[in-house]
Amino acid sequence: MAPEIVAVAELARRIPDGASIAIPPDYSGCAMAVVRELLRRPARGLHLVGVPSGGFQADMLIGAGCVAVMEAAAVTLGEHGPPGRFVAAIREGAIVMRDATCPAIHAGLQAAEKGIPFMPLRGIIGSDLLKHRPDWQVIDNPMAGDGAADPIVILPAIRPDIALFHARAADRDGNVWIGVRRELMLMAHAARRTLVSVERIEDRNFLADDAMAAGTIPALYVEAIAQAPNGAWPVGLAGAYPPDEDALAAYAGASRSPEGFAEWLAGALAEEVR
Amino acid sequence: MAPEIVAVAELARRIPDGASIAIPPDYSGCAMAVVRELLRRPARGLHLVGVPSGGFQADMLIGAGCVAVMEAAAVTLGEHGPPGRFVAAIREGAIVMRDATCPAIHAGLQAAEKGIPFMPLRGIIGSDLLKHRPDWQVIDNPMAGDGAADPIVILPAIRPDIALFHARAADRDGNVWIGVRRELMLMAHAARRTLVSVERIEDRNFLADDAMAAGTIPALYVEAIAQAPNGAWPVGLAGAYPPDEDALAAYAGASRSPEGFAEWLAGALAEEVR
Amino acid sequence: MSVQLSEIIIGAIADMLDGLSHVAVGASSPMPGSAALLAQARSGGRMRVSVLGSEEHNFFTDGGRELFDCAAQGRIDAFFLSGGQIDGQGNINLVGIGEYPRTKVRFPGSFGSAYLAFLIPKIILFREEHTPRTLVEQVDFISAPGTSPPGVYRPGGPHALVTGRAVFDFLREERRFRLRSVHPGQSVPEVIAMTGFSFEIPDTVATTPAPQADTLALLRGPVAKAVAGTYPAFAERVWGVRAG
């Protein structure tokens, strides 16, 4: 069954409150138009998994009270300074933060991709991250030679309910081209359901084209696609359009106070309706 | 440091006797011209790792006495019937066969790619493969809930000395385009050294091209490249030229007796010199 | 044109696939492949069929591991396995006959069987040759076991065995086969004689039915054409059809 082509609002409707959602960092293809629909609803109780970090979309969703749990190696607005709503939510204890390290997020998703319950990973031992992640364990490497102890961390599989991202193009069969952004493919493999917004839908089949196929997520993994031109605005989409630095700076400034955020949110939702 | 561009014979010289070598199956890009140089030497004591199976090149190398250990999920000449030299070597105990299953080979390489000592994998328990692979273990899943026993296989990392394959093209900076043949990328990541023959070297940079980059192994992983037009003959190269079924049938027939193989080998090496 | 045995077998397999979302087939399995393409045609596009090694019906872009990862994710509903030997407990042997490792007869190897037989819900065992040589009491080497003890993670396993003579259901609880039907021209005693393992025999054993007229039309029309794209020699032999 080919993925359904739906409206942006419908893509957002398919994300139930309480869902765990894998989202990419700002540079990798963020479904910002869909996120605005989640802000409008507003969604509640989401468990965001930053792959491996959260950016503007995470801060916005946190600000609008959509997020119960944030799992990521970092939450950052990059050059634009502290993510105000995230920082406030941490200070107020309004969200549960599950701090991780980038490769642990990737490894957990890879475990889900392979259908294995856990993945071993080097490093991490002695980091306070481990103290605060009761779901991470240290075991003795069963394959260590000559009985020497070799402690190693094992991480549980991360199987998000939903992978949500924005890509340059889908084809008529629902295959999605992501180029070198393989973390999006990992997300699609690991998640139960994958919802994608795209700049455009092309009337061809990417898998029939040698060069395109290499950077394509097969339709098999994709539940629904919405066409959303400029759908990654304001964070930008590599190879298509740059970040809108003015809009990002405006958001970052607004995020530093509840009032500023409320005003930004009202404006953002009003704009979308136009 | 960019990969060196060398002759086919030099690529073969860089493979020392006794090396473990990851090789692709017949349909994925086999460096047959390099293999003929190994037959000519002849190489000795090689440990071949079929990713995940061995085909014509494996049978040829076994026939010429180059192989000490064959690790693979299968050795097959496909439609062309039994691999004569492999079957004879098994019967005579001339090689050590380390039987595996396809996903175990991939998982072992992924463990090497991630620098972890082992990878868990579902399935396999109760297969006789496990009896004959003392390097594979069954442990209790440390993350099983409510103390329920959950046995799971763990496989040691497979880190080959060398990954050897043939691809459509390299660029002037030594990046190698493999398209959807991602197992070649996994081999290059997992192996200590990667040696590649290619149909052609293009005067551009694949990483600068969005579509090409997605299917490209960065030069970082590649030690040396040899230009070898038609270098996958006779097994063929997807997207470039088909298998030479006559030559394959002739080999398969010859492989079924020592005399037949010796005659085939003499002919193959003589041809190469022309 | 009278109904051919191949068509009956293809129809029997296709009936097992109706309603599934994703069926995967090995490249060198023309009858299972034809059955999958037939079931797909009957599904009105709702079924996805992946033919490994085919250019046209291969949707994978993450290398050799993707089929296996995809199976572990629960995204493949049915797959086909064969065996140099298949025994009465549903164990299959793809390695060799005689004492391992220096087997007298060596088969290619276990491929993905030791994994896929655990993870794909509906494993259909297919072996055209139905003799005491292929269907044995006990395999010499277990590539993939038919069943697993409780506690072993195993969402999948054998569902049926289809041969050139008959169709068996696999009973996971009882760890044995039950004869479902014999193909036209075969008798139950003949099947018993040609089977090296014992199996359950119900009071009445049907004859494997010929496909319905509409299915047959579909099979000989668009499906045969699709089959020719992936299995040209087979399509030409059975239907005289060449890839268009």
Place this chain on the structure above:
Amino acid sequence: MSVQLSEIIIGAIADMLDGLSHVAVGASSPMPGSAALLAQARSGGRMRVSVLGSEEHNFFTDGGRELFDCAAQGRIDAFFLSGGQIDGQGNINLVGIGEYPRTKVRFPGSFGSAYLAFLIPKIILFREEHTPRTLVEQVDFISAPGTSPPGVYRPGGPHALVTGRAVFDFLREERRFRLRSVHPGQSVPEVIAMTGFSFEIPDTVATTPAPQADTLALLRGPVAKAVAGTYPAFAERVWGVRAG
């Protein structure tokens, strides 16, 4: 044009990188990035520099995980880490100040530090702000520990700490820093006063040297241009150079 402090710092870092095969840098690290590009220019093309997030100097094609896998494979020789706090045992804190999780001050998070600090042989800690606020006796949260007990797999770890005032070597055995040099205009007592942790002070402490004339020419010429491609604001501020 007189030598700028930035150039001295860049030169000091570049000296630590000479002879390496592959140096990786985060996208938001203009001084370490400039140092890596300078060392690359001096290497005559033998050094590879990966700048994460850069289009031009990013050689990865396997998604977000590749940097980490590549490090674990032993293919990255040096990397830079910073910290909201860095303590005298080489621990870094990228998470926050105050009691976790409801820290008074929250930094973005640990990113890859808890991993890369273990696996990359030469970790250079870089923090321009050198005050008792950033260089502390003990970090409030250990994102990555400076050292590990014997038996913990750890081919990598901190090698040096470079700040806006000084260069320290990290002594892994002693688990502490040793002052190597102070930048022009800084004194040892001043550095002691501005450092929240105790450290080893050798009998003579050099002044961090200005780059040699040929290095400086390289830095202000082709390297500045390359820097401008990845760190435009920085290149313009330090050298008035715009990306070509």
